[in-house]
Amino acid sequence: MLSPITLLTMLSLLPFAFSTQLEWKGIPSSKSSASSNTLTLNTALSTLPPNTSLLIPNQTFYLSGGVYASNLINATIILDGTLKFDDSGRKNWPTESCTKGTCVKKAILIEGARGLTLTSTNVNGGLVDGSGEKWWGYVEYLIYGEDRPKLITLYNVTDVLVEDWHFRQSAYHTFHADDIANLEIRRCTIDNRFNDKDSHGPLNLQALNTDGFDVSGKNIYIHDCKVWNQDDCFTIVPTTGDGINADCTENVLIENVEASGLGLTVGSIKPTTNHACIKNITFRNAYMHHTFKGIYIKSASNPDPTASAEITDILYENITMDQPEQVPIWIGPAQEGDSENACSLAWPYVDRAECPAPNDTMKWTNVVLRNVMIKGAKVSPGIIFGNEDNPMEGVVFDGVVFDNFEDLEEAKPWGEDFYYCKGVQGVAMGGTTPVPPCFKKE
Numbered sequence: 001m002l003s004p005i006t007l008l009t010m011l012s013l014l015p016f017a018f019s020t021q022l023e024w025k026g027i028p029s030s031k032s033s034a035s036s037n038t039l040t041l042n043t044a045l046s047t048l049p050p051n052t053s054l055l056i057p058n059q060t061f062y063l064s065g066g067v068y069a070s071n072l073i074n075a076t077i078i079l080d081g082t083l084k085f086d087d088s089g090r091k092n093w094p095t096e097s098c099t100k101g102t103c104v105k106k107a108i109l110i111e112g113a114r115g116l117t118l119t120s121t122n123v124n125g126g127l128v129d130g131s132g133e134k135w136w137g138y139v140e141y142l143i144y145g146e147d148r149p150k151l152i153t154l155y156n157v158t159d160v161l162v163e164d165w166h167f168r169q170s171a172y173h174t175f176h177a178d179d180i181a182n183l184e185i186r187r188c189t190i191d192n193r194f195n196d197k198d199s200h201g202p203l204n205l206q207a208l209n210t211d212g213f214d215v216s217g218k219n220i221y222i223h224d225c226k227v228w229n230q231d232d233c234f235t236i237v238p239t240t241g242d243g244i245n246a247d248c249t250e251n252v253l254i255e256n257v258e259a260s261g262l263g264l265t266v267g268s269i270k271p272t273t274n275h276a277c278i279k280n281i282t283f284r285n286a287y288m289h290h291t292f293k294g295i296y297i298k299s300a301s302n303p304d305p306t307a308s309a310e311i312t313d314i315l316y317e318n319i320t321m322d323q324p325e326q327v328p329i330w331i332g333p334a335q336e337g338d339s340e341n342a343c344s345l346a347w348p349y350v351d352r353a354e355c356p357a358p359n360d361t362m363k364w365t366n367v368v369l370r371n372v373m374i375k376g377a378k379v380s381p382g383i384i385f386g387n388e389d390n391p392m393e394g395v396v397f398d399g400v401v402f403d404n405f406e407d408l409e410e411a412k413p414w415g416e417d418f419y420y421c422k423g424v425q426g427v428a429m430g431g432t433t434p435v436p437p438c439f440k441k442e
C-alpha cells in the first residue's frame with residue numbers, strides 16, 4: 001500500500017505529468033479585489049512547476065502592484081485577458097524600503113527565471129494597463145519625481161520570448177529587460193499617451209519617463225513591435241563588468257518597428273569604474289511618425305578619471321522619420337533636465353544654458369547611419385558632438401537625407417550649418433544632404 005506521503009507526492013506531480021497548463025483563478029472585473037488578486041497571482045507564480053504554463057483567462061483583472069516571481073524554470077505565462085493596475089495612483093500602491101527610504105514596488109517583477117515565455121492565445125493579444133494617468137503631469141512630477149512604478153521588469157533572466165503582449169499607460173518606464181541573455185520580443189506594442197493628439201506636444205510630454213523597451217544584456221532581438229510614448233522608445237542600456245549574464249550590452253538587433261517618442265536610443269551611457277559597454281547594435285527598417293527625437297545616442301558624464309565606457313559598432317539602417325517634431329539626429333551628451341552636467345534642455349536657445357562635451361573617458365567607435373530619410377523636419381538636422389581630446393571615430397553618414405534641406409537653412413538653432421558638429425572624425429557619402437560641416441565628403 002502507498003503511504004499517504006507518497007500518494008500526496010504523486011498527486012502533486014499529476015498536474016504537470018498529464019497537463020502542463022494551470023489556470024489562475026483571479027476575481028474578474030472587481031477593483032476591490034486588486035490586492036487579493038495580486039496575492040493569489042503571486043502564489044500561482046511561486047508554485048508554478050517547471051515546464052508549466054499559467055493561463056490568465058480572457059477577462060479583466062485588477063491588480064495592486066508588486067506582482068512578483070523568482071526563479072521560474074521554463075515557465076509560460078499565457079495572458080488572454082487584461083491586467084489592469086490600481087488606478088488610484090500612489091494612495092494604494094504597495095511600497096518597499098530602498099536606499100532613499102521608501103519606494104513604490106514595481107508593477108510586475110520577474111527575476112532569476114531560466115526559460116520564460118510571455119504569450120497569448122487571444123487573437124488580440126493580452127493587455128497590461130498601468131493606469132499611469134494618475135501619476136503623470138508636471139505637478140505630479142514635483143510630488144513623485146521618479147518614484148513611480150515600472151510596469152514590467154525582467155531581471156537576471158535568460159532564454160526569454162515575449163510575444164503578443166500589449167502595454168499601455170505606464171506610470172513610469174514600461175518594459176525593462178535588465179541583464180538578460182537571449183531575448184526575443186515580437187508583435188508587442190507600447191502606448192503611453194496623455195491625449196489622442198497625433199503629436200508630442202506639451203500635454204502629451206507630461207507623461208514623463210514613460211520609456212518603451214529598455215534592454216541590457218546580450219543576444220537580444222526585437223521585431224515587429226510598435227511604440228508610441230513620451231520618452232525613449234527602444235533603448236539600449238549599457239552593461240558593466242559587474243553584469244551577471246553579460247559584461248557588455250551586445251548583439252542586439254531591432255528591426256521592422258514603428259517608434260514615436262524620444263526615439264531609437266543608445267544610452268545614456270556613463271563611464272564607470274568597471275567599464276560600461278554597448279557594442280554591436282543594429283536598428284533597421286524603422287518608421288517614425290511624428291517622433292520627437294529620432295536617432296538618439298547619448299552619454300552621461302562622470303568626474304572620475306579612472307572610469308571608462310565605450311559605444312562600439314552601432315548601425316542605423318533604413319530609418320524613415322516623418323515630420324519629426326524636435327532634433328532628428330542627436331549623437332552626443334544626453335539632453336536632460338534631471339542629471340548632473342547633462343546638456344541643458346534650453347541649450348542652445350538660452351544664453352547661459354550649457355552643454356558640456358562627452359567625457360574623454362568615453363570611447364565612441366563606428367557609428368554608421370545608412371539610408372536614413374527625414375521628411376519635413378522642423379528644426380536643424382542635429383548634433384554630432386564628441387570630446388575634442390578623444391574624438392568619435394568612424395562616424396559615417398551614408399545616404400542621410402533631409403528632403404526639405406533648403407528650408408532648413410533658416411531653421412533653428414543651427415541655420416546654414418545644419419548640424420552642431422565637433423569632436424568627431426566623420427565621413428559623409430551616398431548623397432548625404434546636408435553634409436555635417438565638420439565631416440569629410442566622399
Ligand SMILES: *[C@@H]1O[C@H](CO)[C@@H](O)[C@H](O)[C@H]1NC(C)=O
Nearest residue numbers: 016017049050051052073074
Ligand atoms: C522540461 O522539458 C524538457 C524538454 O522540453 C525536458 O528536457 C526537461 O527534463 C523537463 N524538465 C522537467 C523538470 O520536467
Ligand SMILES: *[C@@H]1O[C@H](CO)[C@@H](O)[C@H](O)[C@H]1NC(C)=O
Nearest residue numbers: 050051073074075114115159
Ligand atoms: C527547459 O527547456 C529546455 C528546452 O526545452 C530544456 O533543454 C531544459 O532542460 C529545460 N530545463 C529544465 C530545468 O527543465
Ligand SMILES: *[C@@H]1O[C@H](CO)[C@@H](O)[C@H](O)[C@H]1NC(C)=O
Nearest residue numbers: 071111112113114156157244
Ligand atoms: C541570477 O539568477 C540565477 C538563476 O535563478 C541565480 O542562481 C542567481 O543567484 C541570480 N543572481 C543574482 C545576482 O541575482
Ligand SMILES: *[C@@H]1O[C@H](CO)[C@@H](O)[C@H](O)[C@H]1NC(C)=O
Nearest residue numbers: 058059080081121122123124
Ligand atoms: C476575448 O474577449 C474578447 C472580448 O472581450 C473577444 O473579442 C475575443 O475574441 C476573446 N478571445 C478569445 C481568444 O476568446
Ligand SMILES: *[C@@H]1O[C@H](CO)[C@@H](O)[C@H](O)[C@H]1NC(C)=O
Nearest residue numbers: 220250251252253280281282
Ligand atoms: C552582432 O550581432 C548580431 C545579432 O544582432 C550577430 O548575429 C552577430 O554575430 C554579431 N556580430 C559579432 C561580431 O559578434
Ligand SMILES: *[C@@H]1O[C@H](CO)[C@@H](O)[C@H](O)[C@H]1NC(C)=O
Nearest residue numbers: 256284285286287318319320
Ligand atoms: C525599409 O523600412 C520600411 C519600414 O519603414 C520597410 O517597409 C521596407 O521594406 C524597408 N526596406 C528594405 C529594403 O528593407
Ligand SMILES: *[C@@H]1O[C@H](CO)[C@@H](O)[C@H](O)[C@H]1NC(C)=O
Nearest residue numbers: 301302303304305341356359
Ligand atoms: C566629465 O564631464 C563633466 C562635464 O563636462 C566634467 O565636469 C567632468 O570633470 C568630466 N570628467 C572627466 C573625468 O573628465
